Amino acid sequence: MYDVIIIGCGITGAAIAYELSKYNLRILILEKENDVAMGSTRANSAIIHAGFDPEEGTLMARLNVRGSRLAEEICRELDVPYVRNGAVVLAFDESERQSLEKLLRRGINNGVANLRIIERDELRAMEPEVSGDAIAALYAPDSAICSPWEYCLALAETAVRNGAELKLSSGVKSIQKTADQWCVSTESESFTARFVVNAAGSQADVVHDLALEHEFEILPTRGQYYLLDKSEGSRVRSTVFRCPGVNGKGVLVAPTVHGNLIVGPDSELTGTVDVSTTKEGFDYIRSRAAESVPGISFSANIRNFAGSRARTAKGDFIIAENGGFIDAAGICSPGLSAAPAVGEYVAELIENAAGLPGKREHFTNKRKRIRFRELDDEAKAELIAKDPAYGRIVCRCEMITEGEIRDAFDAPIPPTTIDAVKRRVGAGMGRCQGGFCSPLVLEMLAARLGVSRYSILKDSEGSFVLKKNNVH
Numbered sequence: 001m002y003d004v005i006i007i008g009c010g011i012t013g014a015a016i017a018y019e020l021s022k023y024n025l026r027i028l029i030l031e032k033e034n035d036v037a038m039g040s041t042r043a044n045s046a047i048i049h050a051g052f053d054p055e056e057g058t059l060m061a062r063l064n065v066r067g068s069r070l071a072e073e074i075c076r077e078l079d080v081p082y083v084r085n086g087a088v089v090l091a092f093d094e095s096e097r098q099s100l101e102k103l104l105r106r107g108i109n110n111g112v113a114n115l116r117i118i119e120r121d122e123l124r125a126m127e128p129e130v131s132g133d134a135i136a137a138l139y140a141p142d143s144a145i146c147s148p149w150e151y152c153l154a155l156a157e158t159a160v161r162n163g164a165e166l167k168l169s170s171g172v173k174s175i176q177k178t179a180d181q182w183c184v185s186t187e188s189e190s191f192t193a194r195f196v197v198n199a200a201g202s203q204a205d206v207v208h209d210l211a212l213e214h215e216f217e218i219l220p221t222r223g224q225y226y227l228l229d230k231s232e233g234s235r236v237r238s239t240v241f242r243c244p245g246v247n248g249k250g251v252l253v254a255p256t257v258h259g260n261l262i263v264g265p266d267s268e269l270t271g272t273v274d275v276s277t278t279k280e281g282f283d284y285i286r287s288r289a290a291e292s293v294p295g296i297s298f299s300a301n302i303r304n305f306a307g308s309r310a311r312t313a314k315g316d317f318i319i320a321e322n323g324g325f326i327d328a329a330g331i332c333s334p335g336l337s338a339a340p341a342v343g344e345y346v347a348e349l350i351e352n353a354a355g356l357p358g359k360r361e362h363f364t365n366k367r368k369r370i371r372f373r374e375l376d377d378e379a380k381a382e383l384i385a386k387d388p389a390y391g392r393i394v395c396r397c398e399m400i401t402e403g404e405i406r407d408a409f410d411a412p413i414p415p416t417t418i419d420a421v422k423r424r425v426g427a428g429m430g431r432c433q434g435g436f437c438s439p440l441v442l443e444m445l446a447a448r449l450g451v452s453r454y455s456i457l458k459d460s461e462g463s464f465v466l467k468k469n470n471v472h
Contacts, residue, residue, distance in 0.1 A: 002028045002193040004350070005184050007172050007207055010041040011152045011339045012331045013199035017159035019343030020350075024357040027164040028191055029156070030184065032171030032203075034461060035420045036413060037152035039201045040335070042423065043225070043275065043307025045252060045262065047239055048072075048144040049334040050087065052107025052115060058316045059345075061110045064334040067341035068142070074340055075146055078154035078367040081257035087143035087239040088118075088127060090134040090292055099243045100138045107140070114141050129235050129293050143239055147257050148336050149423045153413065154367055155339075160412040161364045169461070172200075175211040175325075182211070182324060195350055197326045202273045202310045204318075204329035211325045216318055218330070220273045221309045223265025224281040226289075229300040229431055232261040240292050251288035253296065258429060263289045263296065265307070275306040302431055309333060317342070321349040369407060369425075373399035394444075395437040397430020405441065409448050416449060418442060419459040438465070 004020055006013050009031035017029050033039075048071050054061035075082035091097045100117055107115045116139055123130060123137045130137075160166055170186045175196065177183075182196045200207040205218045233255055242250035253263050266281045286298055312318060312330035319328050319342065326349055328342055335342075350356055372380065372390055383403075384391035390403035408415055408424040415421045418428065421441050428434030428441070438458075442465055446453045457463045 001181065002026045002191060004195045004197060005030060005182070005191055005193040006197045006199055007184070008199035008201055009036040009156055009166065010039045010199065010201050011037070011148060011336055012201070012328050012342055014152045014155035014159065015339035015343040016197055016199055016328065016346045017164050018155040019340070019347050021159040021162040021164050022359050022363050024360055027159065028193065029159070029164060029166045030170045030172055030186065031166065031168050034169050034416060034457070036156045037149040037423065038460065040307050040309055041152045042149045043305055044148060044333070044336060045254065045265065046145050046148050046256060047254065047336070048146055049337040050107065050140040050143040051110050051112045051334070051337070052103050052138070052140060053244055054110065054334065056106055056109045059319060060317050060334065060338070063317065063338035063341040063345060065111045067338035068144070070340040071146065071337065072144065075151065077365055078158060079369055080151045080154045081147040082144060083257050084142065084144040085238055085255060086139065086141045087241060088123065088137040088139055089241040089243060090130065091136045091243060092133055093135070096243045097136050100136060103138050112140065112142070115139070127236055127238055127240065129295050130240060131292055131294055145239065145254060145257050153424065157412045158365065158367060162360060166413060172207060172210065177211065177323065194354065195324045195326060197328060197346060199328045202308055204310060204327065208327055208329065212322060216312050216314065216329065219311045219313065220270050221311050222268045222270045222274050222306050223309060224277050224285060224306040225262055225264030225304065226282065226285060226298065226301050227303040227305070228261040228263065228298070229302050230259040232297055232300045233259040235261050235296060236293060242288065242292060251285050253289050253293045258426070270308070273308045275308055277304050277306050303433055319345055321353050324353065370404055372401045372404060394440050395427035395430065397432055397436070398426045400425050400427040400437070405444055416445070417457040417459055418445065418465065421445070
């Protein structure tokens with residue numbers, strides 16, 4: 001029997017597991033996909049929001065501000081790429097200036113530090129590429145960017161290092177309550193626990209309804225993005241927002257921690273989870289982004305993608321405990337920012353319901369991986385002399401070595417697909433998007449897993465890379 005079963009291992013489930021693994025608890029994480037961070041966590045804007053946008057008094061506002069303050073230290077301890085680059089919200093007329101004033105007051109009331117409104121000249125000095133038509137901006141210097149899938153993986157790995165168990169490809173089929181425990185079943189196994197935490201993202205309403213009476217509905221909302229080459233990565237330093245509207249924060253332009261430029265998203269209520277991309281969506285993104293930063297060269301596009309946000313009609317996070325079943329649902333943006341604070345909040349709910357045991361005497365909270373391309377020449381030479389695998393380049397675009405991929409295989413949550421390798425070390429993230437390195441990664445995976453090359457997946461279940469020719 002477990003103390004806690006967490007359903008879902010996106011950023012929310014991983015952060016909850018991370019926080020609870022600080023205590024002497026037996027924890028099981030069930031994830032329906034074949035890797036962590038497979039939903040909204042891997043397809044979003046990668047922004048750690050300062051917290052001026054959520055409505056005052058909401059759980060979203062409280063946890064956004066607290067989570068963003070925790071994120072920098074956690075990312076430093078767990079070796080997750082993080083940059084406090086600041087953010088500007090542009091105003092193009094006096095009515096939008098009034099919106100900035102409203103956001104300023106809201107942010108101050110939410111507890112956001114260092115917010116202020118800057119005028120055109122200061123804005124242009126800070127961001128020369130921003131449109132000259134912008135008359136002012138709200139400046140949030142504490143806004144940041146990170147690598148969301150690496151953040152999720154680091155939290156989940158740390159939980160596993162501290163005793164949590166993770167079962168992938170384990171979708172939940174039923175949940176039943178007995179006198180003092182819950183029974184959670186997948187297609188092949190059943191598990192019992194005192195507490196069940198629903199962090200199932202876009203499926204959170206479905207999981208909730210397996211355990212309790214229907215209370216809420218997830219409204220999947222698609223957002224599409226451009227990812228531009230590193231040649232565009234210095235176009236802006238800050239994250240550039242438009243004034244938010246009814247559909248969210250609008251189309252943003254931002255650098256990424258990997259040196260690219262990300263542009264998007266649009267916002268479309270889809271009814272079901274839909275991560276296809278559309279010409280209409282990208283036409284809209286280009287036109288809106290060009291109003292903010294006119295010089296963007298979209299010909300430098302290296303990838304398009306879409307993510308699905310798990311919104312609800314409530315407009316706030318749904319985090320509540322009912323007889324040992326805890327929902328952590330509707331965690332749309334700023335869910336990435338709020339994640340570690342969501343973990344703390346769930347721990348508080350368990351403490352209030354039944355008490356928490358003492359904290360682990362030896363909580364492992366450090367994580368470090370080798371990033372070959374970031375080393376100086378002397379350090380590279382020394383590393384190669386010790387281990388020649390670091391001298392064999394697998395991904396030319398990102399300068400990822402065989403040694404780094406091997407290290408990923410030896411980590412607590414090893415990759416089993418080509419894109420899982422990409423999420424861990426960056427192989428395939430560059431200009432050619434895996435055109436050169438994917439065959440090499442495939443061969444390494446097959447050898448490591450001891451399976452046929454034909455068994456290797458690109459990403460999710462069914463995405464086979466090779467097909468046998470059955471012609472006789």
